[in-house]
Amino acid sequence: MTYTAASIAELLGGEVVGDGSTLLTGFSAAENARAGDLTFAEKDAYFAAAEASAAAAILVSGPFTSATKVVIRVRNARVAAARVLPLFFPPPEFAAGVHPSAIVDASAQIDATAHIGPCCVIGAGVVIGARTALLGGNHVGTECRIGDDVRLFPNVVLYAHTQIGHRVAIHAGTVIGSDGYGYVFDQGRHLKIPQVGRVVIEDDVEIGANSAIDRAALGVTVIGAGSKLDNLVHVAHNVVFGRHCLVMGQCGFAGSTHFGDYCVIASQSGVAGHLKIGNQVTVGGKSGVTRDVADKETVLGFPAAPHQQTKRQWIAQQKLPDMLVRMREMEKQIAAVATRLG
Structure with missing residues (x-):
């Protein structure tokens, strides 16, 4: 052009x-x-x-x-x-229609403008919106709902009852709606808690490659509208992200933690379960969050603390070798004085 x-x-x-x-x-x-x-x-x-x-x-x-x-x-x-x-660099367009190798349940409702690529499996009761494209090897489980203008890249899997909003992109190898990690110990063994909830991905979300978002044990796991998740992100059962959150690669979130809007989580960070993370919170890279975080707070380190406090601690740690040298010299001087006073 x-x-x-x-x-x-x-x-x-x-x-x-x-x-x-x-x-x-x-x-x-x-x-x-x-x-x-x-x-x-x-x-x-x-x-x-x-x-x-x-x-x-x-x-x-x-x-x-x-x-x-x-x-x-x-x-x-x-x-x-x-x-x-x-x-x-206009995005590619995909011809409407269903590839001959796709397996589509007779009860599925697929918009006439949608593109279903090779080797896709579409389960019973699935609804797929206008101009949505499944690019190949996608498995869409029973009763899933997929909105308009969605892109599922190769080998994305949607477990049953997953709901995808409009203009969502989910990159290759990502799994949405797999079982959450829930067990109770009973009579010497780990008893699985059935995970019977679902996942809701709201409008304008993008999810990177090889990520996993678990279905809720009961209720809903939610990725809020406009949020962007990088590659290799794990979201556990019943986690709720607010609107327009940014999550960098290799992050993990334990179950039932709730995030506000406009949160930013830097790479290789982890957040413990059952926490409340406020609006506009920033979590620095490689941090471990183990407590609630208030609105607009920036935390860093493990365990994550207010970033200024953590930075002071890091600076103090860097000074420890010199402090040890000075302390040993002072100990020698004190011992010498004590000997003289003897």
Whole structure:
């Protein structure tokens, strides 16, 4: 696709500095830009690299000017880049219809515009919405509900009674609705507690590859609207995430913990069960949360504590070797004085 600099600026609510009729044929980082490409820059060093590149125009969010490039000024260059990218790299479209190798129960309701790829299995009572695409090898269990414009990438599994909202993307190998980890000890053995709840994934959620979200023991496990989960994330039974939460890779969440809206959980963190995590909470990387966290609090470390407290502790730990040396020297001096006083 080809656009003019002026049309891109109009789309973004920006301003063109230079020739608005300049044709833009692609989008690239400055180091890989070719003639006709649009690129973006947020800082002086990045702008210098963009200006030295072969790109035809630069998206900026500051008072940058160029004698050699067209500049498109916008409020936020990174946000503008995210909005422009789909123009030059439109998402793939999938032809409506059911692949001959798919197995579809007669009671399933599949919108005529949906795409069911090869080797999919669609169970009884399933409902699949408009323009949704199952890309292959997907198993959709009994009574699942899938909204419009959903993408299930290869080998995603939905256990029975899972509910998926609109515009959800679930990446390859992820399992939604598998049994929660629930047992009680009885007469010398671990007795399984039947997991009879379900999972609800609300609208505009994206879930990374090889993640697992467990069905509730009773009730519902929920991923709130607009939330984004990275790869290799485990969400246990009855966990509830609020709206627009961000979860980085390799995180795990024990059962029945509730998160507010706009939480950010950094990579390789874990949160214990039956906790209440407030709105706009941030959990630093590799942290272990073992207590409730209030709204807008940032916690870090194991056990996780307010980030300023944890950082002071880390700094103090770094000073321990020198403190030990000084302490031993003081002990020698004290012993020498005690000998003299003898």
